[in-house]
Amino acid sequence: MPVYNLKINGQSHRVEADQDTPLLWILRDHLDMVGTKFSCGIGQCGACTIHIDGAATRSCLLQVSMIEKAEITTIEGLSEDISHPVQQAWKEVDVPQCGYCQAGQMMSAAAFLKQNATPNKSEIRDAMSGNICRCASYNRIEEAVKVAASKMS
Amino acid sequence: MKNNASPSLSRRSFIKTSALAGGGMLIGFNLFQACKPEAKPPVDIPIDISKLNFNDFNAFIKIADNGMVTIFSPNPEIGQGVKTSMPMLIAEELDVSWDSVHVAQGALDTKNFTRQVAGGSQSLRQGWEPLRQTGATARQMLINAAATKWGVDASECKTENGVIINANGDKLGYGEVVKEAATLEVPENITLKDPKDFKIIGKNISNVDVDKIIAGKSLYGMDYKEEGMVYASVLRPPAFGKKLVDYDDTAVRAISGVHDVVKFGDKIAVLAKDTWTAMKGKKALKANWASNSKLENTEDHDKILMDLLNGKEFNTLRTDGDVKKAFAQADQVIERTYESPFLPHNCMEPMNFFADVTPEKIRLVGPIQTPAGTARRVANLLERDPEDVSVEMTRMGGGFGRRLYGDFALEAAEISKIAQKPVKVVYSREDDMSAGIYRPAIKYKISASIKDGKISGYHLKEASVNSNMYGLIPNFFPAGAIENYQVDVANYNSKITTGAWRAPYTNFLSFAEQSFFDELAEILEIDRIQLRLDLLQKVKGTTDERIQYSPERLEKVIKVAVDKSGWGKAKEGTYQGFSAYYCHNTHVAEVADVVLENDIPVVKKVTCVVDCGIVVNPLGAKNQIEGGVIDGVGHAMYGDFSFKDGVPQDKNFNTYRLIRMNETPVVETHFIESDIAPTGLGEPTLPPAGAAVANAIKAAKGIRLYKQPFIKNMNFKAPLG
Numbered sequence: 001m002p003v004y005n006l007k008i009n010g011q012s013h014r015v016e017a018d019q020d021t022p023l024l025w026i027l028r029d030h031l032d033m034v035g036t037k038f039s040c041g042i043g044q045c046g047a048c049t050i051h052i053d054g055a056a057t058r059s060c061l062l063q064v065s066m067i068e069k070a071e072i073t074t075i076e077g078l079s080e081d082i083s084h085p086v087q088q089a090w091k092e093v094d095v096p097q098c099g100y101c102q103a104g105q106m107m108s109a110a111a112f113l114k115q116n117a118t119p120n121k122s123e124i125r126d127a128m129s130g131n132i133c134r135c136a137s138y139n140r141i142e143e144a145v146k147v148a149a150s151k152m153s
Numbered sequence: 154m155k156n157n158a159s160p161s162l163s164r165r166s167f168i169k170t171s172a173l174a175g176g177g178m179l180i181g182f183n184l185f186q187a188c189k190p191e192a193k194p195p196v197d198i199p200i201d202i203s204k205l206n207f208n209d210f211n212a213f214i215k216i217a218d219n220g221m222v223t224i225f226s227p228n229p230e231i232g233q234g235v236k237t238s239m240p241m242l243i244a245e246e247l248d249v250s251w252d253s254v255h256v257a258q259g260a261l262d263t264k265n266f267t268r269q270v271a272g273g274s275q276s277l278r279q280g281w282e283p284l285r286q287t288g289a290t291a292r293q294m295l296i297n298a299a300a301t302k303w304g305v306d307a308s309e310c311k312t313e314n315g316v317i318i319n320a321n322g323d324k325l326g327y328g329e330v331v332k333e334a335a336t337l338e339v340p341e342n343i344t345l346k347d348p349k350d351f352k353i354i355g356k357n358i359s360n361v362d363v364d365k366i367i368a369g370k371s372l373y374g375m376d377y378k379e380e381g382m383v384y385a386s387v388l389r390p391p392a393f394g395k396k397l398v399d400y401d402d403t404a405v406r407a408i409s410g411v412h413d414v415v416k417f418g419d420k421i422a423v424l425a426k427d428t429w430t431a432m433k434g435k436k437a438l439k440a441n442w443a444s445n446s447k448l449e450n451t452e453d454h455d456k457i458l459m460d461l462l463n464g465k466e467f468n469t470l471r472t473d474g475d476v477k478k479a480f481a482q483a484d485q486v487i488e489r490t491y492e493s494p495f496l497p498h499n500c501m502e503p504m505n506f507f508a509d510v511t512p513e514k515i516r517l518v519g520p521i522q523t524p525a526g527t528a529r530r531v532a533n534l535l536e537r538d539p540e541d542v543s544v545e546m547t548r549m550g551g552g553f554g555r556r557l558y559g560d561f562a563l564e565a566a567e568i569s570k571i572a573q574k575p576v577k578v579v580y581s582r583e584d585d586m587s588a589g590i591y592r593p594a595i596k597y598k599i600s601a602s603i604k605d606g607k608i609s610g611y612h613l614k615e616a617s618v619n620s621n622m623y624g625l626i627p628n629f630f631p632a633g634a635i636e637n638y639q640v641d642v643a644n645y646n647s648k649i650t651t652g653a654w655r656a657p658y659t660n661f662l663s664f665a666e667q668s669f670f671d672e673l674a675e676i677l678e679i680d681r682i683q684l685r686l687d688l689l690q691k692v693k694g695t696t697d698e699r700i701q702y703s704p705e706r707l708e709k710v711i712k713v714a715v716d717k718s719g720w721g722k723a724k725e726g727t728y729q730g731f732s733a734y735y736c737h738n739t740h741v742a743e744v745a746d747v748v749l750e751n752d753i754p755v756v757k758k759v760t761c762v763v764d765c766g767i768v769v770n771p772l773g774a775k776n777q778i779e780g781g782v783i784d785g786v787g788h789a790m791y792g793d794f795s796f797k798d799g800v801p802q803d804k805n806f807n808t809y810r811l812i813r814m815n816e817t818p819v820v821e822t823h824f825i826e827s828d829i830a831p832t833g834l835g836e837p838t839l840p841p842a843g844a845a846v847a848n849a850i851k852a853a854k855g856i857r858l859y860k861q862p863f864i865k866n867m868n869f870k871a872p873l874g
Contacts, residue, residue, distance in 0.1 A: 001409065018409075018410075018429075018430075020433075021429050022429065025427060025428055025429040028376075028428070029384075029427035029428055029429065030427070032378075033369075034369070034371045034375075034376035035368070035369020035370070036369070037373075037375070037501070037502070037550075038375060038428070038503070039501050039502070039503065039550075039582060040582045040805055040806050041581055041582055041583075041805075042582070042805055042806070042807060044805065044806035044807050045501070045806050047501060074369070075368070075369030076368070076369050082364060082367050082368050087367040087368075090363075090367050091359065091363050091364070091367055094357075094359045094360055094363060094772050094773070094776065095776075096232075096360055096362075096363060096366045096367075097232035097233070097234070097776055097777070097780055098230075098231060098232030098500075098501065098502070098548075098549060098550050098551045098552075099232065099360075099362065099366035099372070099548070099550070100373060100500075100501040100502045100550030100551060101501045101550075102366055102367065103366075103367075103369045106367065122815075124814075125814050125815040125817075126815055128814045128815075129813045129814045129815040129816075130813075131813075131814070132501065132806065132811050132813060133501070133814075134499055134500060134501045134551050134553070134784075134811065135232050135501075135551060135780045135784075136779070136780040136781075136782075136783035136784045136787065136812065136817070137776060137779070137780055138779075138783060138812075138813075138814045138817040139779045139783070139817065139819060139820055140776060140779070141814065142814065142817075
């Protein structure tokens with residue numbers, strides 16, 4: 001079985017896996033990093049969102065063989081102590097209901113705010129529309145992105 | 154609502170205390186059972202916190218000698234925030250500051266919880282008295298211990314934020330008297346606080362798990378793993394009504410990492426070292442299926458349900474006066490039919506469960522709303538003593554009713570038994586959507602007879618797949634408001650599995666009724682708010698004890714919604730729709746604001762007025778309300794699910810549409826101030842939303858919607874929302 005060296009949250013990890021294994025399952029089953037969630041498996045819901053070189057990417061579609069040189073960031077690496085402005089905003093606004101989709105939501109928000117530090121309402125709504133929240137905590141997610149933006153400015 | 158505990162009930166029967174070996178006081182109690190008068194046989198309560206088990210008590214409070222309070226609760230958390238709100242009730246009566254309270258759970262990261270047992274449908278409503286009594290009893294014991302120390306009468310002492318104060322102004326912290334308090338007799342005749350003195354109840358308290366959620370910690374069943382565990386991906390019949398004939402697993406067994414292939418019933422499980430390999434293995438399975446009966450189609454269901462509605466075979470659930478006579482004597486009869494599809498639950502966390510079946514015991518771990526019932530079913534299935542089965546609950550990535558059914562836990566147990574290994578069954582999204590226990594397709598026919606410009610009769614007929622509206626629903630509005638009233642139900646037995654879906658039955662019934670009254674007002678040329686208020690007027694002072702709703706409370710939410718939404722005063726280009734409904738013990742009114750963008754209706758805002766009694770945690774309550782409204786709007790607009798030859802036609806979110814953020818209205822919430830005991834909020838704001846939107850679309854476009862989803866039944870050129 002092939003061996004891959006992955007750089008995740010600033011650390012190197014050596015994993016042995018079939019080349020078609022999605023990064024999602026490498027994180028969850030091989031490396032015990034379960035913050036990245038499985039939900040649809042086809043890149044439609046955003047629960048598995050991580051950063052590849054800073055860009056929000058769906059890890060359920062990303063084969064391990066394609067990302068050896070990339071800088072991978074997961075929710076566990078967004079900050080060491082939940083101090084990232086997005087995490088703090090999520091806490092302040094008390095966003096989660098069931099909470100399952102929220103890691104993906106926060107990863108999408110963090111990547112988005114890096115590209116657009118002062119988004120308006122419709123930019124936030126469009127940017128976050130790739131992430132489904134079945135509890136429909138959308139009003140709070142929208143508010144939290146706004147709060148995070150102000151924390152980062 | 155009585156604020157004082159009934160003196161006939163013995164506190165001793167439900168609370169037990171011990172002095173902990175490591176310091177501090179432990180109070181064992183049973184959530185929701187505190188009021189039950191029957192005394193349990195004497196039980197032991199541990200003095201070692203690491204020996205905490207949930208066999209005799211299902212919750213504990215520890216008060217440490219530094220005054221810190223830990224509440225151990227194995228309560229299931231689906232996302233409605235009960236894990237936060239229920240400890241708030243204890244802390245309130247214990248009279249400690251929320252900062253000194255830590256809520257510990259039967260989490261995956263602790264060995265303290267050897268067994269967790271709690272029901273699935275517990276709510277704030279049921280816990281309101283017993284949880285407060287428990288907190289108040291513990292507080293009284295601490296006071297009694299301090300009073301003894303001081304040599305004063307306990308009645309001269311008061312408490313404030315975890316400190317006992319006597320008439321001289323002397324102070325003792327709770328932690329300073331826990332050792333003595335733990336050995337005292339459990340007091341009786343506890344007085345609860347007057348709601349006006351609440352310090353925690355009514356405050357905005359953050360979700361107690363928020364730090365773990367935002368850190369991405371292991372919380373959910375999907376995250377659970379154990380040494381030696383294998384992952385199972387299950388191939389189930391592709392169509393409802395099909396059975397397994399034979400299968401070929403040669404290609405599966407050739408995949409590296411596949412451990413085993415196991416057949417059970419009409420299903421085949423692929424066991425592998427990790428989830429991805431198990432899923433790949435399942436895809437490589439070749440199976441043949443057959444059916445010996447006609448497979449079901451949505452078109453057939455539509456015809457069958459319509460025939461039932463137009464037929465004569467019904468069960469009558471409620472009848473007042475004489476509907477037949479009222480209709481015969483009517484000046485005019487108005488009749489409308491409303492139709493809804495099946496709906497899958499689509500919890501973001503797909504179904505999953507862990508089982509370890511050994512000759513000695515059966516351990517089950519995972520997201521389940523009904524642990525006790527599931528344990529019993531597993532024991533039955535595997536012909537084992539129920540005492541052998543334990544269930545540990547994880548946090549749940551959504552429920553919406555789906556996790557009431559333990560089918561996935563039974564699968565895990567059966568596979569583990571055959572494979573003789575600890576197994577975790579993991580559903581893919583496709584498995585989750587196509588092996589559902591769906592909201593049944595339902596049709597309603599509502600008829601009203603009009604005599605002298607008034608509604609003289611009301612006849613509701615329901616035709617549904619597998620089961621019908623139940624229990625008290627026929628006694629909801631407009632029962633009691635119309636002299637001649639009848640509710641009839643009929644159903645068709647399908648092989649497609651159906652069950653509870655967030656706000657069962659009312660999730661669509663509310664749309665039908667609140668659309669009907671809106672149209673009735675138009676036909677009768679009566680103001681649509683006035684029509685509802687006039688009907689409610691007739692229910693006031695009713696002696697009919699079956700009536701579930703309060704006409705006064707429903708009237709109040711309607712009036713406040715009119716006021717807060719600016720009803721009738723919307724600015725040019727904004728069209729409003731009204732809806733008001735009672736269900737799940739809560740009264741709700743909603744106003745949807747719709748605008749036309751390129752002639753397409755877009756829901757901009759929903760004003761939601763809620764009477765849920767005392768609001769325990771407004772921060773959490775608003776989250777539930779916003780979610781319920783948006784969920785209601787989303788499913789009314791987009792939710793669609795059909796079958797062809799028994800096969801579900803949608804399997805994932807590429808074709809099944811859930812509402813997304815750019816389609817989401819702003820929800821503005823208003824609470825009715827109240828000193829009445831709290832009621833639940835997980836469900837009641839969903840049902841009125843569909844009609845509020847449909848009535849607004851009628852105002853905007855002149856088109857009346859009778860079928861869900863709206864997107865399919867109206868020729869909108871672009872996505873609604």
